Structure formats: structure tokens, C-alpha cells
Amino acid sequence: MVEIFDNIHKIYQYKAPCAELADYIEFFSESSYEATGRYMANQGFTVKLFPSWTPTFWINLGSPYQLLLDQQRYSIKSEEDVLILRNTIVERHNLPTDHIFTVKFSPGGFEAIFGIPQAQLADKVVGLHHVLPFQLIQKVKRIDSFEERMELLQNFFLNMHKEKKAKSHYFNVVKKAIETYGNGNMEYSNGEIAKELFATNKTIYRYFNNVVGTTPKNYFSTLRARTALSEYVIDKKLFSPYDYGYYDMSHFYKDVVKFTGKKLIEHRV
Template sequence: MTEIFDNIRKLYRFYFPQNELASYIEFISESSPEETFRQVANNLFTVRMFPSWTPTCYINLGEPYQLTVGSTIYQIQKQTDVLILRNNIVERHNLPTDHIVTVKFFPGGLEAILGINQVQFRDRVVPLETVWPAPLIQRVKQAIDFDERVNLLESFFLSRLNGRNKPDHYRTMVSHTIGTFGANGMELNTGQLADRLFLTSKTINRYFHRVIGSPPKQYLSIMRARTALSNYVAHKNQFSPYEYGYYDMSHFYKDVVRLTGKKLTAGNA
């Protein structure tokens, strides 16, 4: 299964924060054994995800699985929980007994809540207990259901967020830059964005490297491609590449292949 091309979300239950965490955490999810069996039966399966620069935590409630990050393969054991940055293509190779809790942060969200800069996690698979308190992880594993796990995680994150009252100028300006890019058809370059925000291109580049770990051109290109591809898959007949700052369909096609390694004509696309 390939992210966006295939509806990999049908394998999971989701919780989307509606409180102060909504700006920092995209979702909390848990794989559904029933839906997984319905989709893959007793077969091995792979979930392929392309870059997003979103710190993502996996708490393993099931069996071992294999994680490929870039060109490196990691064997994740039954009791192992990890964090990855997703700055390149990631594949999870799962058994039918896959059972994972996922917490996906927005870029900069990990630092806003826990004071941990995400840049250090590029191209790494990090044991989660080096980032989160080990007792919290164990309580999440021992919880009776998804709702209890969400409550535990949300309470922890809210307590940490509320304990960090100092505003983060770097993250705020990166967020404003991303918002300005999205609000203007995803076609402004770094220089144009700098003009809109009364900054210099050099300053925006420095802020993106500091908060996300990526130059703004690279990150905003990924953001545009992911947003456009999601719309293309959902509404192919009404899709217009011009709404996302592309010159034409050929420009969009090339961006999708560059980012995902997959052609639009392949599979379900």
C-alpha cells in the first residue's frame, strides 16, 4: 500500500485533537485488527510513506515488523517503540497481526510541546523512551482501549504544552511562512514569501533549517505535492494543477514521480 495513492487510513482508528494540541499534533491513531484482516487477511503487507518532515512515533502493541528508512533496514522488535522524522521515504513491512499506535506531529510540534528539536532525528530511528517518559509508554501499552490511550497521551501533551509558556519565535515565523504559502496558491518562492513577511530569504532559510531541518524550497515543494496529489486522487475529474502553483499537468506528474517514485498511471491512481 502506498500513502495517498491507496487509502491506508482505512486500517486505523483516528483521533484528531480539537484543543490547543491541534496546531502541533496532526493525529493519534491505532491500527484496527479487524480492518487489517479485512484488507490483507493472513498476508504480509507493506505501507509506503513518502517525505513529510513530520516527527512520527510508533508504539508497538503487536508483533515485530521491519522498518526501511531511506536505504537502511531496521528490525523493530515486539517491545520496541520508535520515533522517526520522515524526512525521506519510509516503508513499514508488517505481519497480519500489525497493531501500532501512531502519534504524528506537525513540523515543529515536537519542539513546541516537549522542547525537543526535530532536526537531530534526520535519517534516524530513535528509541521512543529516549524522547518520552518510559512510564507513559508502558501505561499506553497497558491501556484497555484506544480511547484510554488517547486520554493518556493527550493529558501528557497538554500538561507539557501548558508548562511551556515562552513563545517560540522561530517556529512561529516558520508557521506563518507555511500558512502564507498555502494561502497564495502554493506558488510563491522563498524571495516572494520573504517580502510578504518582511524578512529576508536568508532569514527564512535559517528559520526552516532551525525548526524543520529542511530548506524552505524543499519542504514547501513536498507540501504542495502532497496536497495536490491528495486532491488528484480524491477528485481526479475536477483536478487542476494550476490551483497548486504548477505550470501544467506535466509539471505535476514529474513532481509526483520525484517525490513518491510512483507514476500516476500505476496502481489505483
């Protein structure tokens, strides 16, 4: 399955975080063993994810899997749990008995809660025990339900965040910059965004590198490609590249290739 092109959500259940964490976490999710068996016909399968610069926890509740990150392959054992930044294309090669619990953070959200610069995670597979207490991970694994797992981790994150509020200024500026870019039809330049935030280009550049781990230009180009491609897949007849700051369809097509490594013609959308 390929993210955006295919409906990978059909084998997962999702829940949004509580209001206090909504700015920092996109969602909690957990794959369904029953749905996986139904849709994957008890066959091994691959999930391909495109760059999003969203730190992600994968807590393994099922089988071992293979992870391909930056052209390097990792063998993740059934008892192993990982953290990745998703700054590049990621592929998970799964057995039919795959069962994974996911926490997907917003850009900068992981740093706001844990105080660990997001940029340090680029191109790495980090053992989750380096971030979460081992006892907490084991308790999450022993719990029977998705809702209880989510509640346990939410309470932990809330306590962590209370200790990190003093460092939230960078995150708030980056969040506002991302909102400004979206509200500006994804056409604003870095200079225009800085002007809207009463800041300098240099300040916005430094904040993005500190919080997201990449430059504003790189992040915004990724965000635009993800957003536009998602809308194109939903309804290509109504899709207009001008709604996302592209000059024309050719400009959009080139960005899709740059973003996914594939041409649209290679996928039936």
C-alpha cells in the same frame, strides 16, 4: 499499501487532538486488529509512506515489523517503540497481527513540545524511550482503549508544552509561513513569503532549518507535491495543476516522480 494512492486509513481509527494541541499535533491514530484482518485477509502487508517532515511516534501494541528507511532496514521488536521524522520515503513491512498506536506531529510541533530540534531526527530511527518516560510508555501499552491512550498522552504533552512556551516564536513564524504559502495558491516564492511576514529571506531560511530540519524551498515543494497528488487521486478529471502552482501537467508529473519515485502510470488512480 501505498500512501495517497491507496486508502490506508481503512485499517486505522483517527482522532484530532484537543484545541490546545491542534497547532502541534495532526492526529492520534491506532490500527484496528479486526479491520486489519478483514482488509488484509490475514496476510502480511506493507505500508509505504512518502516524505512529510512530520515527526511520528509509533508505539507497538502488536507484532514485530520491518522498517525500511533511507535504504536501511530495521527490525523493530514487539516491545520496541520508535520516533521517526519522515523526511524520506518510509516502508513498514507488517505481520497480519500488526497493532500500532501513532502520534503524528505537525512540522515543528514536536520541537515546540519537547524542545528537541526536529532537524536532529533526519534519517534516523530513534527509540521512543529516549523521548518519553519508560513508565509512561508502559502505561500506554497497558491501557485497553484508544481513547484512554490518547488522553494520557495529551495530558503529558500539555504539561510539557507549558514548559516550552518561551521557545515558541520560531514555531509560530514557520506555521505562519506555511499558511501563507497555502493561501497563495502554492505559488509564492521564499522572498514573497518573507515579505508577507515582514521578515528577511535569511530569517525564514534559518527558522525552517531550525524548526523543520530542511530549507523552505524543500519543504514547500514536498507540501505542494503531497497536496496536489492527493487531490489528483481523489478526482483526476477535475484536477488542475494550475491550482497548485504548476506550469502544466508535465511539470506536475515530473514532481510526482521526484516525490514518490514512481510514475503515475504505475498506479491505478
